[in-house]
Amino acid sequence: MTETNFQKITALREHLGASLAILGHHYQSDEVIRHVDFQGDSLELARRIPRLEARYIVFCGVSFMAETATLLATSGQSVLIPDPTAHCCMAGTAPTAKVAQILEAIAKTGRKVVPLAYVNSSVGVKALCGQYGGSVCTSANAKIMLRWAMGQGDCVLFLPDKNLGMNTASLLGIAPQDQAVVDVRGTARLDETTLSRKLLYWPGVCAIHFRLKPEDVRLVLEDDPRPLIFVHPECDPDVVALADVSASTSGIIRAVDEAPSGATIYIGTEDNLVLRLARRHPNKHIYPLGAGYCSAMLKITESKLLDTLENRDRHQPVLVEPGVAPNARKALETMLDVMEAEA
Numbered sequence: 001m002t003e004t005n006f007q008k009i010t011a012l013r014e015h016l017g018a019s020l021a022i023l024g025h026h027y028q029s030d031e032v033i034r035h036v037d038f039q040g041d042s043l044e045l046a047r048r049i050p051r052l053e054a055r056y057i058v059f060c061g062v063s064f065m066a067e068t069a070t071l072l073a074t075s076g077q078s079v080l081i082p083d084p085t086a087h088c089c090m091a092g093t094a095p096t097a098k099v100a101q102i103l104e105a106i107a108k109t110g111r112k113v114v115p116l117a118y119v120n121s122s123v124g125v126k127a128l129c130g131q132y133g134g135s136v137c138t139s140a141n142a143k144i145m146l147r148w149a150m151g152q153g154d155c156v157l158f159l160p161d162k163n164l165g166m167n168t169a170s171l172l173g174i175a176p177q178d179q180a181v182v183d184v185r186g187t188a189r190l191d192e193t194t195l196s197r198k199l200l201y202w203p204g205v206c207a208i209h210f211r212l213k214p215e216d217v218r219l220v221l222e223d224d225p226r227p228l229i230f231v232h233p234e235c236d237p238d239v240v241a242l243a244d245v246s247a248s249t250s251g252i253i254r255a256v257d258e259a260p261s262g263a264t265i266y267i268g269t270e271d272n273l274v275l276r277l278a279r280r281h282p283n284k285h286i287y288p289l290g291a292g293y294c295s296a297m298l299k300i301t302e303s304k305l306l307d308t309l310e311n312r313d314r315h316q317p318v319l320v321e322p323g324v325a326p327n328a329r330k331a332l333e334t335m336l337d338v339m340e341a342e343a
């Protein structure tokens with residue numbers, strides 16, 4: 001009988017033992033996630049890396065996550081991603097050169113600008129954060145990190161996700177007149193009004209969460225009994241305003257765990273996670289709000305995972321340019337330190 005991919009991966013994991021660690025983001029498909037040693041959101045997975053001793057770290061997620069793992073891994077470890085072209089489209093909205101140009105333009109006015117990058121950003125952008133004394137954040141710790149960043153200079157440039165920035169600012173009670181979205185089409189457009197604000201946003205969004213509109217929520221709110229609405233803070237602030245819970249991936253998982261038996265819950269985040277939660281809670285009625293699947297996450301398949309494991313010594317490890325690594329690592333370590341201090 002021919003061995004299935006599942007059996008081959010299981011055998012390889014047994015053979016490699018402690019020299020292999022497979023990490024997977026919650027948005028991965030079931031056929032991939034069943035093979036991982038650690039499942040989590042960006043923050044949980046990043047925190048896991050410094051504690052890993054495995055020689056091979058296989059990262060089932062998108063490329064910025066694997067780059068983060070490389071930054072936090074030791075030199076003897078190889079970080080492998082089953083498909084190096086799995087790029088997050090949100091990270092792509094903030095090219096490093098353009099971010100550098102905007103930061104320079106703000107700094108030239110004499111204001112101390114502190115960049116705070118969502119972890120969904122390139123390693124080059126993270127390096128700029130380290131260079132300017134800023135840091136990075138995830139959706140799980142954005143509130144803590146934005147509060148920290150606001151105390152570090154004259155203004156914060158939050159990037160690339162303006163929705164996460166705005167939803168977090170609203171949790172911190174930052175006044176609308178202190179905020180502005182930067183027009184990144186040319187530095188000439190950084191007018192005085194924009195430059196006078198304390199919190200500036202890069203105009204990026206996640207194509208998946210951006211799909212959800214307030215009408216989608218209003219439609220299901222007409223159901224009787226009224227359902228619960230849980231959404232990710234990458235959604236538009238008008239969607240978040242209608243929701244019962246706005247939380248990171250791990251926060252949504254917790255909220256579903258804690259919801260009463262029999263509850264009807266519509267969830268506004270990536271469908272792989274929503275459908276997995278529905279299967280895990282047969283006593284609750286769980287439906288996707290309609291965000292759909294992340295095409296970058298879907299690039300990681302079981303057969304690519306198998307190929308990566310079989311060819312682990314020939315597979316190109318995820319590399320980070322040595323020139324940017326120290327500043328990018330500094331930005332990440334600042335986040336881990338701030339989180340440690342808060343714990």
Ligand code: SF4
Binds near residue numbers: 062091270295296297
């Ligand atoms: S769901 Fe959105 S933010 Fe997350 S990896 Fe996909 S495109 Fe990027």
